Amino acid sequence: MADLKTMSGGKALVFARVEEDQANASGVMVAYQTTYSYKRSKDSKTEDTKTGKVLKGGSVEATFSLELLASKQEIVTKLDNAFNDGKNVQFWIVYTDTPGTKTGTYVARSMTAVMTSVEETGDSDNSVSLKIEASVEGGYAASGEVQLNLDDDKDKGVQFIQLGKVTENETSNSSSAPTPTK
Helix, strand or coil: CCCCCCCCCCHEEEEEEEHHHCCCCEEECCCEEEEEEEEEEEEEEEECCCCCCEEEEEEEEEEEEEEEEECCCCHHHHHHHHHHHCCCEEEEEEEEEEECCCCEEEEEEEEEEEEEEEEECCCCCCEEEEEEEEEHHHCEEEEEEEECCCCCCCCEEHHHHHHHHEEEECCCCCCCCCCCCC
16 A cells, blocks of 8 residues: 555645636636635435335535635635625636646646635634635536646746636735735
8 A cells, every 4th residue: 555645735725716707817826725625425315116225326516615814815805706796716726746647737626616605704813714615516526637837936827627727826925924804
């Protein structure tokens, strides 16, 4: 079992874009993200037959959640507005520690989702955190690869093979906490 490699959660980065912006805007890495969750599930039911009970599985459903520190990053405002306006959002989870099949590519998941809740929480450390939850369209995220240059500060671009260009255009190299949104 020594050949098995685990995926490191600290190396998985989430990128986002409002779906209607895909023709003229790149997705961006969500700054100050702390955790994410991607969960798939199925309902099952038992059906009586003449020879006994048969267990049947339902269709796959998936949910995605993202927690981050609030900031004045434009994508945070766009996600909030997308929730209020009922717009779909595209998310990418890029596993930056898992190389793809070609040089410069990484394993990733992509999904289009409908946001189902946004929760803002303030704590005693004067930071504001956000939790975004969404239902994934089609029941699950697509698996694929992205082209991502993590060493180039000018263009930390991501090219998802199936969904188009994504870039990290808003980041902070500061070790201080972000300014809370108002």
